Amino acid sequence: MDPLALDVAHLFAGGLVLVSFMLLYQDRMTGLVNNFALHALVVSLSVAWQAHIQHAPHLYITAAIALVVKAIVIPLALHRIIVQLGIHRTIETVVGVGQTMLAGIGLVALSIMVMLPITAKAGTLTQQDLAFALSVLLLGLLMMISRRNAVSQVIGFMSIENGLILAATGAKGMPLVVEISVAFSILIALIVIGVFLFRIRERFDTVDIHALHQYRGEQP
């Protein structure tokens, strides 16, 4: 394969990991949502480029779905939710950005160390996609456990799904039906989560999930 084409694929996939780190770093709500839109944009660019170099036209549809649903519809909806919840000016108190970043670096190293040996027989593209996809997935999980605000946890969850799309692209694509249904289930998840956010706010006057911990009788 043309080395330049591989380099561009590497650029987009690596950029996705970088944007995941930016999500971890960002502490303003609106900035977080915009960052998430960037995340989805990078993933759709990555998928579109791989559709081009793998000659797999159905991946273009995947990229288009990612672009429309996750880079436009979901960020707009999240912006509305944030404004309605009245937290669009909130600066979230992220516990220890430095430690989170270091943990994130460790996770990326882990996923590269795990993925490179076990995918040694696969093609270069698959290998690098799977390694980066696992990093994005783990970084999304890290974001979900390090944030207290429910909206940022939702964004962490959605970024995990972007990682899954990247993995599926590298593994020569999943069937289109599955892809479309995943996109719709993400939309439905957003609606359910939105309803839940408002319920949490109604019940506890906050979207800080530590209030839930106390309600369950755990130690604060």
Add this chain to the structure above:
Amino acid sequence: MAIVLDLLVQIGQMVLVLALAPLFTGYVRKVKAHLLRREGPPLVQPYREMLRLLRKDVVLAHTASWVFRVAPYLIFATTWVAASLIPTFATGLIFSYAADVIAIVALLGSARFMLALAGLDVGTSFGGIGSSREMLIASLAEPAMLMVVFTLSLLAGSTQLSSIAASMQGPDVGLRFSLALALIGLIMVAIAENARIPVDNPATHLELTMVHEAMILEYSGRHLALIEAAASLKLLLYVSVIVCVFFPWGIAVSGQGLVAFVGGVGVYVVKLAAGGFVLAVFETAIAKMRVFRVPDFLGAALMLGFLGALLLFVTMAR
């Protein structure tokens, strides 16, 4: 005879960096003033300031020990050596075998160590604050710089700046995402190390969050002139490293003759002007951050360095 010529070129480079450094500082100040719609001091103002300081007497505090008096010479010497090792207009000069990036980081580190000691020496609380903050910044900036260096050396297969610059010009570099990360990381480190605006303000003595100026507050006369010269050399050094590693086009190769060297100097000056302009625009556009945000800023630079090295492993596994 050839050795004498090589030595002359090397000496020419040493003189060149020393002569250009204050001009570069003046140029950045001038561009910043123009961006604020002010006239600004003339380009040669830093030279005039240095001459004025050299003519003045040194005023020493009663509590100052020999460390305080020796430090400016050591700081100036180490910074000058580091700056003259960088391939600015030509690669493969006679001292370039010593132009190891890790050695340059170490030279800068020892200059910083002397500066921090000098800040503590007189015993004023202000100097102490400056020193402690400088060390806080250094403890994060140095690892970040080293990670960037590792990324570059992994790609080029060498830690020598000449070979790195040569391999960056080569055809097999391609489009590397790690290089972009390393570039951003190195720029962040350069901004922090040179006390430029989001981290520290080089233009004021009246700010409680200042770092570099707090340490040298007790210096006067020729000592202050040497420290100012070292500071402008350091700024030139970082810009030169960035230019030589990431934009090595047009650099002369040793042995090409005088014309190539003159051309290399011309290209180098143009690159410096472009770099200084970008720096001035960046500094004008951004606000200074709180000193307690600096660890986050440098942590991000460290993260970029790490990430660049890690991502490189994926492409090298081919």
